[in-house]
Amino acid sequence: MGRAPCCSKVGLHRGPWTGKEDALLTKYIQVHGEGSWRSLPKKAGLLRCGKSCRLRWMNYLRPDIKRGNITPDEDDLIIKMHALLGNRWSLIAGRLPGRTDNEIKNYWNTHLSKRLRSQGTDPNTHKKLSDSHVQEPKKRSSNKKQKNKSKSNLDHTEKLKVHNPKPFRIKSLASFSFSRDSSSFDWTTTTTTTATATPSGSSNHEGERGMLGNNGSNGHEVGFFIGEDGSDHYHHDHMMDGSDLECQSLEKLYEEYLQLLKTEEDDQGQLDSFAESLLI
């Protein structure tokens, strides 16, 4: 006998989510907050299992999800983090504000592992492959122009790493504050077509406060703090320029990483402890 399914699948919808389902889920979470995924679908009037709702929210509907191409800085960081942590996508995603584990996993499997292989590096071990194992990346076209409109403005050098997730469907966001344990979800809406990234109080991002604290240098108020009750709160007042925040946090982590690399040969232990610190 097989394992019982996580929930009764009788009569449940599967496959791609409709706009109506997205709206129902979003609206419910705006009012009641995240969590209680098992009972959520019923309460929200969705014919989906809780797991599916959680996944949809975490990977697509969450307001702090960043859409758009992975930047060179980000993919460099992903490679380095992968070398340290392996396929621990949620940990890696936790260090890339606005990126989801699923997105990074997909990006790794479709782009980065191929690229590393083509460069003669084993994507699993990050060690040099013998020449016989080096694979030329398969290519459909070497000289034809890109037909895809959404990719047409990409630099040609970026051709190998085309990554253009669908636009964020939620159009209403700009300012929200979220208290994880109080289930309050204060969401001020304005219309925008992009979603920039900051970590919410979701569990994936716990332990990042040091790195992603304030970004006061450019006039954007961004920050999050621990309330007296110990809960995480996150708040930003403006639709920030995501690239600024992203660059700053990436730079910081990058510097931290580079410093460790410098001492790597002398003290492997420090690198290990850096990796361990990411696990906290």
Add this chain to the structure above:
DNA sequence: AATGAGTTCAACCGCAACACC
């Protein structure tokens, strides 16, 4: 224009860890 191979990524599945009783 048609077709088929290759690519992408949202969604699913099973399992492990965690929380609670």
Add this chain to the structure above:
DNA sequence: TGGTGTTGCGGTTGAACTCAT
């Protein structure tokens, strides 16, 4: 301490899309 329920993670799948022929 063991049982049960819930959540989170990583691997995999397959529909939709892109592009060469």
